[in-house]
Amino acid sequence: MVCTNTPGNFTCSSNCSSGFSEVAGICTDIEYPVISPGCPSPSATSTDPGQPYATVTYIPPDATDNSGFVTETSSHDPGDVFSIGDTVVTYTFTDPEGLVADCNFTVTVFDVEPPVPTCPSDVTQNTDAGLPTASVTWTAAIATDNSGLTPTSSATHTSGDNFVIGSTNVTYTFQDDSSNTAECTFTITVDDVEPPVPTCPSDVIQNTDAGLPTASVTWTAAIATDNSGLTPTSSATHTSGDNFAIGSTNVTYTFQDDSSNTAECTFTITVDDMEPPVPTCPSDVTQNTDAGLPTASITWTAAIATDNSGLTPTSSATHTSGDNYAIGSTNVTYTFQDDSSNSAECTFTVTVDDVEPPVPTCPSDVTQNTDAGLPTASITWTAAIATDNSGLTPTSSATHTSGDNFAIGSTNVTYTFQDDRSNTADCTFTINVDGKTKSSNNTWNLQYPPVRVTSHKTLM
Structure with missing residues (x-):
């Protein structure tokens, strides 16, 4: 130390450099290191893609010291990785005297990367038997996150739920600890391959309408139910009240549901013709x-x-x-x-x-002398006969009988014939009895007056 004594003033000055203080004749460093150009400002950045950290670079602080010597220590270095959240970076500068200057700044790493979900594949499944729905199960969606933590999840549906016919989107939503969200969606398609269940009326048997070759037949229309719960549309080959020809005709109803599944039922209409010609x-x-x-x-x-x-x-x-x-x-x-x-x-x-009379045949006329000593003659003949177109033998009657005695003269004998249809016919022949005796000179003496022979007519 150097002291100067002048009148009225006594001063001493140190021989130490600036920033040093002389203590007991020794220059002691009393000046803290100086950080220059200053501590970095707080910084914020997002995580590296797919990572739970960010690689952060910055211009590190520096420090000078009056001593010319500074020792630097730091919690981090530029290019270090910083975890999600706030990290305080500390730089410490120490001079040889042990004087310390600190620099603290905050590095904030934001996680703005959403979870990465994996949904199950789309599911196609038929309706449960007889139902308009299907109970569908699947393996739950999962998600990974760059944070390394398992995101929370929620879903619009749960495995095992009943799903209606058609397509339904199932969405899973995942959220990480930084409130980043992501969704994945898969589709459940429920196919209705179950046809309607038709009920046809019973077979119908009906007679033809009077005088017609047809019958007008009526029936209660067929119906159908469907697992969808909706009423199927229907069409038919015939309409109740139509005229049906003699014989059997199949009437078919076709039902179709909203999924184009079809089913048929058939009943038979039999038209009987019971009407005679x-x-x-x-x-x-x-x-x-x-x-x-x-x-x-x-x-x-x-x-x-x-x-x-x-x-x-x-x-x-x-x-x-x-x-x-x-x-x-x-x-x-x-x-x-x-x-x-x-x-x-x-x-x-x-x-x-039969109006045709019999055809009679009478014997020929007979001429005979009286029997000896008698005024008569016993005359025989073959009876008259008759044929008839009927083929049957007509009945007959006669005015005389063969063997009768006939008086001198001419006598008509008439046969009458009748067939089964009462047609009659007569035939007549004449018997002549001569009343003469022979004289000695071989001449005949007439004893009785002659009898006149008349003609006769056969009745037809």
Whole structure:
């Protein structure tokens, strides 16, 4: 130390450099290190992609000291990685005297990176049997986060829930500790492959409407239920009240649900034709036997028939036009049958009249002398006979009998014949009894007046 004593003033000055203080003759450093250009300002940055930290660079602080020597220590260095959150970075500068200057600044690392979710694949599943839904299960979505921590999660649906027909998005939402969120979505598709369940009316059996080849048939429409709970649309091959032809016709209802699943049900309408044909027979026929025959060949216009079916029935007959018919009445029956085996008959009568009388044959006239000593003669002959077109032997009667005694003169003997139809015919022959005796000169003496022979007429 250097002291100067001047009048009225005594001063001393140190020989130490600036920043030093002399203590007991020794220069002691009393000046703290000086940080220059100053402590860095607080900084904020986001994490490195996919990492729970950020690599932070900065211009580190520096310090000078009057001593010319500074020792630096720090909690971090530029390029270090900093975890998410606030980190205080401290720089300490110490001079040889142990004087310390600190520099503190904060590095804030923000996590702005959302979680990375992984959703299950889309799910397609059929409805549960008979239901409009499907119970669908899946493995829950997961998520990773750059923070290394497991994000919290929530979901719009839970595995095992019932899902309606169609497509439903299931969304998982994940949130990390920095409130960054991310979502993933997968789709659950519930297919309805279950067809409607139809109920058809029972089969219908009905007769044709009177006089028609059809029947107007009504029924209660078929219905159907569907697992969707909705009423299926329907169409049908026929409509209640339609006219149905004779025979069997299938009526089919087709139902379709909103998923285009279809189902059919069928019932049968049977139209029976119980209506017989309507025949028309010719009028009764009356005809005489053909000449000299016991029959008559008779013709007629065949019977006809109409049928409600509109078809011509088949026919058969007991006789054929042009047949020969015996004397008397014969029923001719036509039988008609339609395609449904309904039959009907009509009958007319053919009457053959026999108006032809018997044909008699009388014996020839007989001429005979009286029996000896008698005024009569006993005369015999072969009986008259008759034929008849009927083929039967007519009955006969006669005015005389073979072997009768006949008086002198002429006597007509008449045979009358009658057939079964009461037609009669006569034939007559004459018996002549001569009343003469032979004289000695071989001449005849007439004993009785002659009898005149008259002609006779045969009744036909």
